[in-house]
Amino acid sequence: MTLQRTVTGMIIGLALTTVTAANADPIVTERHTVTLNTITQELNKPWGMAFLPSGDLLVTEKAGTLRLVSLTGSISEPLAGVPAVVDSGQGGLLDVAIDPDFATNSWVYLSYSEADPNGGKGSSTAVMRAKLTPTGLTDGTVIFRAAPKYERAAHFGSRLVFSPEGHLFITLGDRFSAKDDAQTLDTHHGKVVRIMPDGSIPADNPFVTTVGALAEIWSYGHRNVQGAAIHPATGELWTAEHGPKGGDEINIPAAGKNYGWPIATYGVNYDDTIISPLTHVDGTEQPHYYWVPSIAISNMIFYTGDQFPAWHGDLLVAALKGSHVARLDLEGERVMHEEILFAGGIGQRVRDIEQGPDGYIYLLTDDRSGRLIQIKPAE
Amino acid sequence: MTLQRTVTGMIIGLALTTVTAANADPIVTERHTVTLNTITQELNKPWGMAFLPSGDLLVTEKAGTLRLVSLTGSISEPLAGVPAVVDSGQGGLLDVAIDPDFATNSWVYLSYSEADPNGGKGSSTAVMRAKLTPTGLTDGTVIFRAAPKYERAAHFGSRLVFSPEGHLFITLGDRFSAKDDAQTLDTHHGKVVRIMPDGSIPADNPFVTTVGALAEIWSYGHRNVQGAAIHPATGELWTAEHGPKGGDEINIPAAGKNYGWPIATYGVNYDDTIISPLTHVDGTEQPHYYWVPSIAISNMIFYTGDQFPAWHGDLLVAALKGSHVARLDLEGERVMHEEILFAGGIGQRVRDIEQGPDGYIYLLTDDRSGRLIQIKPAE
Numbered sequence: 001m002t003l004q005r006t007v008t009g010m011i012i013g014l015a016l017t018t019v020t021a022a023n024a025d026p027i028v029t030e031r032h033t034v035t036l037n038t039i040t041q042e043l044n045k046p047w048g049m050a051f052l053p054s055g056d057l058l059v060t061e062k063a064g065t066l067r068l069v070s071l072t073g074s075i076s077e078p079l080a081g082v083p084a085v086v087d088s089g090q091g092g093l094l095d096v097a098i099d100p101d102f103a104t105n106s107w108v109y110l111s112y113s114e115a116d117p118n119g120g121k122g123s124s125t126a127v128m129r130a131k132l133t134p135t136g137l138t139d140g141t142v143i144f145r146a147a148p149k150y151e152r153a154a155h156f157g158s159r160l161v162f163s164p165e166g167h168l169f170i171t172l173g174d175r176f177s178a179k180d181d182a183q184t185l186d187t188h189h190g191k192v193v194r195i196m197p198d199g200s201i202p203a204d205n206p207f208v209t210t211v212g213a214l215a216e217i218w219s220y221g222h223r224n225v226q227g228a229a230i231h232p233a234t235g236e237l238w239t240a241e242h243g244p245k246g247g248d249e250i251n252i253p254a255a256g257k258n259y260g261w262p263i264a265t266y267g268v269n270y271d272d273t274i275i276s277p278l279t280h281v282d283g284t285e286q287p288h289y290y291w292v293p294s295i296a297i298s299n300m301i302f303y304t305g306d307q308f309p310a311w312h313g314d315l316l317v318a319a320l321k322g323s324h325v326a327r328l329d330l331e332g333e334r335v336m337h338e339e340i341l342f343a344g345g346i347g348q349r350v351r352d353i354e355q356g357p358d359g360y361i362y363l364l365t366d367d368r369s370g371r372l373i374q375i376k377p378a379e
Numbered sequence: 380m381t382l383q384r385t386v387t388g389m390i391i392g393l394a395l396t397t398v399t400a401a402n403a404d405p406i407v408t409e410r411h412t413v414t415l416n417t418i419t420q421e422l423n424k425p426w427g428m429a430f431l432p433s434g435d436l437l438v439t440e441k442a443g444t445l446r447l448v449s450l451t452g453s454i455s456e457p458l459a460g461v462p463a464v465v466d467s468g469q470g471g472l473l474d475v476a477i478d479p480d481f482a483t484n485s486w487v488y489l490s491y492s493e494a495d496p497n498g499g500k501g502s503s504t505a506v507m508r509a510k511l512t513p514t515g516l517t518d519g520t521v522i523f524r525a526a527p528k529y530e531r532a533a534h535f536g537s538r539l540v541f542s543p544e545g546h547l548f549i550t551l552g553d554r555f556s557a558k559d560d561a562q563t564l565d566t567h568h569g570k571v572v573r574i575m576p577d578g579s580i581p582a583d584n585p586f587v588t589t590v591g592a593l594a595e596i597w598s599y600g601h602r603n604v605q606g607a608a609i610h611p612a613t614g615e616l617w618t619a620e621h622g623p624k625g626g627d628e629i630n631i632p633a634a635g636k637n638y639g640w641p642i643a644t645y646g647v648n649y650d651d652t653i654i655s656p657l658t659h660v661d662g663t664e665q666p667h668y669y670w671v672p673s674i675a676i677s678n679m680i681f682y683t684g685d686q687f688p689a690w691h692g693d694l695l696v697a698a699l700k701g702s703h704v705a706r707l708d709l710e711g712e713r714v715m716h717e718e719i720l721f722a723g724g725i726g727q728r729v730r731d732i733e734q735g736p737d738g739y740i741y742l743l744t745d746d747r748s749g750r751l752i753q754i755k756p757a758e
Contacts, residue, residue: 030625030645030671031658246409266409266716279410279689286710292409292718310658331665334713337645339671 026378030339031310033378036346040073043370048095049352049362053103059364059372062092066110069372081130081137085112086123089153097160099197106131107197111158111170114145122149125156125172129197143199144216146188150175155224159299164235167194167202169218171225171239179262182221185213190261192225192239192253194218206256219253221284223261227299227317231333240297240317243267244275248294249287250317252333260284266292289328289335296321299352305359307377318350320366325350346373405757409718410689412757415725419452422749427474428731428741432482438743438751439489441471448751460509460516464491465502468532476539478576485510486576490537490549493524501528504535504551508576522578523595525567529554534603538678543614546573546581548597550604550618558641561600564592569640571604571618571632573597585635598632600663602640606678606696610712619676619696622646623654627673628666631712639663645671668707668714675700678731684738686756697729699745704729725752
């Protein structure tokens with residue numbers, strides 16, 4: 001089976017798997033009644049997605065494949081040119097983003113766990129930039145490598161988002177057993193970094209003149225940041241960070257600020273032992289919002305579409321453990337209310353959330369029969 | 380059985396009921412492990428309480444009695460001098476507060492549903508000021524009467540709280556079937572009012588020069604405000620307002636502002652029909668925080684004591700329907716997190732919450748075997 005897909009005006013021919021689509025019963029929420037339509041359930045542990053101008057999606061699968069997926073459920077063969085990834089533990093091919101000027105430059109950005117180019121045992125989060133062509137990715141260049149490489153296959157962070165000014169934010173993790181590094185500026189562990197799309201460092205990054213600090217660092221004291229979105233009115237970066245047992249956090253990371261991990265946290269270890277007795281430490285920032293117990297927050301969006309008027313401006317946060325979407329009703333930046341959407345209705349961990357150009361909301365679920373779900377107003 | 384209680388340095392002899400005290404098992408919460416000690420369970424539908432300088436409590440019972448209660452569980456006979464109340468529906472003897480200068484002036488304030496002095500059928504919320512003496516209340520004067528009297532025995536509001544400047548805030552309700560009056564300024568329905576302790580009107584009240592407006596009005600567009608507290612840092616009034624089915628609200632009522640009821644609400648009628656399709660209406664204020672579905676919030680406190688350091692600055696909101704206390708973790712005025720305390724552990728509607736001079740937290744439950752509960756850190 002073959003289908004012609006248009007990407008940036010070009011025709012590409014790719015073998016496709018069977019189309020699957022299922023419509024579910026209407027779900028009543030506080031402000032909207034919606035349906036969850038499964039566009040496909042044939043994705044293998046999808047992690048990230050990005051809409052192309054064509055209306056198709058680029059979707060990553062953790063084992064190392066990048067596919068084109070249409071909203072009718074067509075799934076392409078793996079695209080060529082994807083970097084080699086270390087598919088181990090939480091590592092693999094992770095997020096995908098397109099350049100703000102993709103229509104003219106065709107740049108695509110992929111985050112992934114990369115082996116040590118020097119043959120060492122560790123891996124770390126890297127970001128490749130490449131051009132999307134009818135035959136796959138070309139001209140791939142690694143524009144960021146988290147340092148140091150580290151053996152534990154956990155807490156890679158990896159969400160990619162562009163600022164309105166064109167900077168690329170890359171969210172990172174503390175690599176679990178290296179958590180104390182989140183408080184120092186000489187590694188990328190537990191940091192959010194900000195670079196230019198070509199990998200160069202913005203001259204106004206907060207630590208460019210700090211001796212001993214890595215110049216890519218934007219903010220620090222993070223645990224494992226797997227969600228990021230730009231506030232539509234303020235242009236500020238907001239992030240979603242996994243806590244341990246308790247202490248999932250929404251933050252609004254500001255340049256050079258310390259978000260406290262692991263010296264200040266609302267979480268405890270998975271065995272209930274104390275990480276830090278402190279929630280407040282001088283010189284560290286409080287979260288903007290937090291969850292106890294953890295729901296395992298992955299990605300998030302500010303909803304700005306027309307399909308769900310009562311959700312306009314709300315922060316929709318996908319949850320892995322919770323298998324739901326948390327809707328935070330915002331007034332300005334202030335959380336007024338939290339609604340749990342679709343509790344029990346999805347049944348799989350929600351790994352990514354995006355708003356489509358059509359104003360519908362799209363979810364990816366973290367499963368070997370991973371689903372792309374389209375959320376629409378009920379008819 | 381007789382016990383001598385000291386009130387403002389005076390000895391009073393009053394018959395007392397049997398002392399009841401029960402200790403419960405430790406309850407683990409996110410930040411503190413506590414015990415709920417029942418000081419007495421022999422209060423008949425208690426509504427409000429106020430600590431005296433002696434450490435004893437004045438407690439109202441809805442049917443029209445005011446009693447002294449000690450923290451050892453002694454309960455006095457009804458004090459003399461209490462106004463006649465209309466104990467019907469939600470009406471009766473409601474809140475009690477003491478003057479900020481009680482130690483020198485002995486003034487006590489009671490809110491209650493008062494019959495029409497002219498013999499009409501309706502009632503409305505009134506406030507009496509009286510002096511507490513060894514023989515009960517004397518020199519009682521009605522310093523406020525909500526207008527008009529109205530027949531429906533619902534939504535009297537009635538919480539009393541003093542501003543740092545010495546104004547008395549009285550929270551009111553919309554009387555249920557008179558809800559549209561919450562949007563006009565010619566009745567007290569659905570208002571928060573601000574008066575001086577002698578009943579006179581502060582010269583800087585927002586509507587003193589507005590033709591056709593009642594000069595006592597501080598804010599409007601409220602449904603049924605049964606909780607009030609002064610923020611310890613800002614000195615601002617915060618209120619807790621019952622929504623219908625959904626839409627319980629915390630507000631920070633500012634002078635002359637409109638809080639939207641019933642033209643803007645997050646709630647629906649109990650039969651799920653729409654009250655207003657709108658949550659946002661120009662000229663009305665959004666809530667600071669809200670609940671859907673409703674937990675039926677009664678009174679609330681900002682915790683400022685030393686017994687629960689991790690709760691310092693938090694807003695503790697008592698819930699009738701929820702039979703729990705909602706802890707809102709605040710950073711400045713912003714809600715970062717909500718914890719449900721004691722779900723299932725109280726088993727009765729929580730009608731009032733106060734902080735004691737000892738730093739412990741006290742609850743009253745709304746039952747014919749109403750309890751005074753002392754919340755302490757577990758040993």
